[in-house]
Amino acid sequence: xxxxHIGSLISPYIDGELAAEKSAEVDRHLETCEACxxxxxxxxxxxAAVRHHGERFRAPAHLKARVLSEVERRSRRSAWSDxxxxxxxxxxxxxxxxxxLAVMVSSGGTIAYLNGSAEESxxxxxxxxxxxxxxxxxxxxxxDVASSDQHTVKPWFNGKLDFSPPVVDLTTxxxxxxxxxxxxxDNRQVAALVYRHRQHFINLFIWPEAGEEAPRxxxxxxxxxxxxxxxxxxxxAVSDLNAGDLKDxxxxxxxxxxxxx
Amino acid sequence: MASALWAVGNRPAASAVLFxxxxxxxxxxxPKIKARRFEQTIMPHLDAAYNLARWLTRNDSDAxxxxxxATLRAFKYFDSFEGQNPSAWLLAIVRNTxxxxxxxxxxxxxxxxxxxxxxESLGQAEPLLGGGSRALATDPETLLIEGRDRAEVNELVAxxxxxxxxxVVLREIEDMSYREIADxxxxxxxxxxxxxxxxxxxxxxxxxxxxxxx
Numbered sequence: 001x002x003x004x005h006i007g008s009l010i011s012p013y014i015d016g017e018l019a020a021e022k023s024a025e026v027d028r029h030l031e032t033c034e035a036c037x038x039x040x041x042x043x044x045x046x047x048a049a050v051r052h053h054g055e056r057f058r059a060p061a062h063l064k065a066r067v068l069s070e071v072e073r074r075s076r077r078s079a080w081s082d083x084x085x086x087x088x089x090x091x092x093x094x095x096x097x098x099x100x101l102a103v104m105v106s107s108g109g110t111i112a113y114l115n116g117s118a119e120e121s122x123x124x125x126x127x128x129x130x131x132x133x134x135x136x137x138x139x140x141x142x143x144d145v146a147s148s149d150q151h152t153v154k155p156w157f158n159g160k161l162d163f164s165p166p167v168v169d170l171t172t173x174x175x176x177x178x179x180x181x182x183x184x185x186d187n188r189q190v191a192a193l194v195y196r197h198r199q200h201f202i203n204l205f206i207w208p209e210a211g212e213e214a215p216r217x218x219x220x221x222x223x224x225x226x227x228x229x230x231x232x233x234x235x236x237a238v239s240d241l242n243a244g245d246l247k248d249x250x251x252x253x254x255x256x257x258x259x260x261x
Numbered sequence: 262m263a264s265a266l267w268a269v270g271n272r273p274a275a276s277a278v279l280f281x282x283x284x285x286x287x288x289x290x291x292p293k294i295k296a297r298r299f300e301q302t303i304m305p306h307l308d309a310a311y312n313l314a315r316w317l318t319r320n321d322s323d324a325x326x327x328x329x330x331a332t333l334r335a336f337k338y339f340d341s342f343e344g345q346n347p348s349a350w351l352l353a354i355v356r357n358t359x360x361x362x363x364x365x366x367x368x369x370x371x372x373x374x375x376x377x378x379x380x381e382s383l384g385q386a387e388p389l390l391g392g393g394s395r396a397l398a399t400d401p402e403t404l405l406i407e408g409r410d411r412a413e414v415n416e417l418v419a420x421x422x423x424x425x426x427x428x429v430v431l432r433e434i435e436d437m438s439y440r441e442i443a444d445x446x447x448x449x450x451x452x453x454x455x456x457x458x459x460x461x462x463x464x465x466x467x468x469x470x471x472x473x474x475x
Binding site for chain 1: 300304324329332333337418430435439454457458464465468
């Protein structure tokens with residue numbers, strides 16, 4: 001390795017950006033090349049001087065305050081505010097997309113079963129659950145009680161349902177609770193809990209059903225579904241999340257309802 | 262990540278309109294939730310944003326204008342943020358806003374922005390080092406230890422052409438990795454490498470010119 005070669009490696013070498021192998025190669029070269037050693041030392045010192053003495057300017061407090069208040073103002077004066085209900089607003093583009101999707105669903109899309117595990121008999125319910133998801137987004141009616149606090153959401157169902165659905169918060173797992181509402185599926189009133197993951201919403205429908213069943217997956221029109229039975233309840237989760245993330249959600253949900261706090 | 266950053270830097274409108282197929286039907290987040298998330302993930306990086314803008318504009322009030330503008334742009338396009346590296350995401354918007362601002366408000370200043378520049382042609386006039394022992398006797402750190410003013414180091418950095426200044430600030434002051442710098446500036450890692458190397462040589466040579474030999 002001659003001097004010209006090591007020249008372009010000096011910066012990444014002193015910045016620790018070289019692969020170990022390459023870095024060792026430079027080390028070996030430096031052992032025998034005084035000129036390169038001097039270059040390395042020189043660049044290292046320039047870097048150290050700027051690191052040590054370079055000023056890191058801090059944003060003035062009033063700039064932070066100004067930006068924060070402008071963010072607050074813009075989030076209040078949202079273009080979607082006319083569409084808002086119970087504190088939840090929807091992007092008109094998403095709304096239009098949902099409407100379009102609803103047309104596709106009602107015209108009868110094919111149901112794709114993942115892992116071949118969902119039975120044909122579930123097909124009507126799959127359609128109903130997806131319709132429930134679409135409806136909740138389209139009709140701007142995601143939640144009747146908007147709260148991330150499970151102790152607010154759970155009592156809200158008291159007197160509205162003839163059962164008490166388990167309500168768990170999965171914020172620390174990355175699926176914060178958004179709220180809950182009543183819905184109607186399979187000819188009965190059900191609890192619908194809404195969770196969020198990044199920009200995606202998950203509708204979780206719960207109603208009493210005997211038996212224990214491991215989660216099974218289905219997919220329809222871009223929505224993924226997972227359903228299972230546990231502790232006297234049937235759970236159906238539906239979302240436009242990818243199947244893997246929805247699986248994670250259900251895994252966290254299962255372990256949370258199995259070991260109530 | 263580069264593509265995500267550039268989606269914001271260059272064509273924000275597209276990401277707001279064109280939903281990826283997988284997201285059809287996905288609602289936008291409630292504005293209040295969005296504001297809270299923004300405050301939690303992006304606002305902690307306001308100092309980094311201001312620092313970069315302050316170094317690029319070299320002026321407090323211009324830096325404040327740029328940061329306010331850039332941060333509100335970031336809020337507007339926050340839906341397209343994919344959650345991986347909030348500080349790099351914000352800094353990409355800040356530096357783009359800065360360069361746009363400077364082209365408009367300081368056309369006389371040589372600002373090249375993210376356009377390809379010939380890194381090799383800059384600073385070529387000066388010899389990199391006069392020789393090992395000479396460099397060691399007058400290198401910045403030794404001189405600083407001898408009591409030189411830190412203001413001198415800052416002045417030399419401020420005098421660097423903007424393209425070199427920004428990689429030095431991102432690397433030495435914000436402690437960003439080459440990958441992050443590449444994403445923020447929108448250049449390949451190899452260019453980060455050569456630009457940083459050239460910037461340090463420019464600093465070294467400027468320092469050497471400035472200091473009369475004792």
